[in-house]
Amino acid sequence: MNFYRFCNKVFNRLFHLKFSFYSSLISPIITFLARCRGIDMGKCKFYGSTIIIRKDGSTITIGDGCRFRSLSDSNLIGINHKCIISTQTSDAKLTIGKNCGFSGTTIGCFSSISIGDNVRCGANTLINDADWHLDDSRTTKPKPIVIEENVWLGYGVVVMKGVTIGANSIIGVNSVVTADIPENSIAVGIPCKVIKKLK
Incomplete structure (x- = not known):
């Protein structure tokens, strides 16, 4: 192994260790503070400070194994703001399943948002x-959103009110989802439309 390869390997290792170390410090603090505010939160990892606002009377439930990336370089596709999670009315209900990933994602819940297990929300999703x-x-009035398990939202995707995205579906980069997407689909565009079915 030549000198440059060695230096590059060391640099890359230190780059990733930085986030692991930072996460190990901040994750317990964010989790503790969230639980003190009545948020039902499992064991999650935070890379940077996530903004979580819970309106009195509303519920926020976040499952184990979720990851929230808020540092601009913690996802190399580029994050332009922190993760922001909020309930805006006293009867709002936000549920996030297990093992979900969020990078600079904003979730605003006025009525009901349900996100299943193993959902990936790419950078700067809304x-x-x-x-x-x-x-x-x-x-018009708020309408519930359901994102079923194993959905992948690409970079910059916007999910609008009243939408259900079926299990195992992929939503392409910068799409705006304004209508239901069936399970096992690849959908893209503004407005988002199915272009292929997954087997």
Whole structure:
């Protein structure tokens, strides 16, 4: 092994160790603070500080093994902001299953958002079950979102209110999901449409 290969291997190892070390320090703190605020959180890993806001009366449940990447270089595709998870009404219900991954993902729950096990949310994804400005007469009521198990949302995907994404489906980069996507599908576009079925 020549000198440059050795140096590169050391650099790459140190780069990854940095995140593991940082996560081992911050994850217990974020988990403890979340539980103190009435959030039902399993054992999760946090790479950077995730913003979690729970409206009084609402519920947030997060399963074991989830990973939240908020540092800009903790996902090499590029993260442009921290993970932000919030419930905005007193009767909102947000449920996240086990072993899910989030990179700079924003989840805004006004009614109900259910995310199954083993869901991957690529960098800078957005999941909203409402139009946010509920006092504006041009908006409509919040509608529940269901993302079933083993779904993969690509970079920059936006999931809009009232949508169900079926199990094992893949949503392509920068797509906007405005209608239901059946299970075992590859879907892309604005608005997002199925282009292929998975066997």
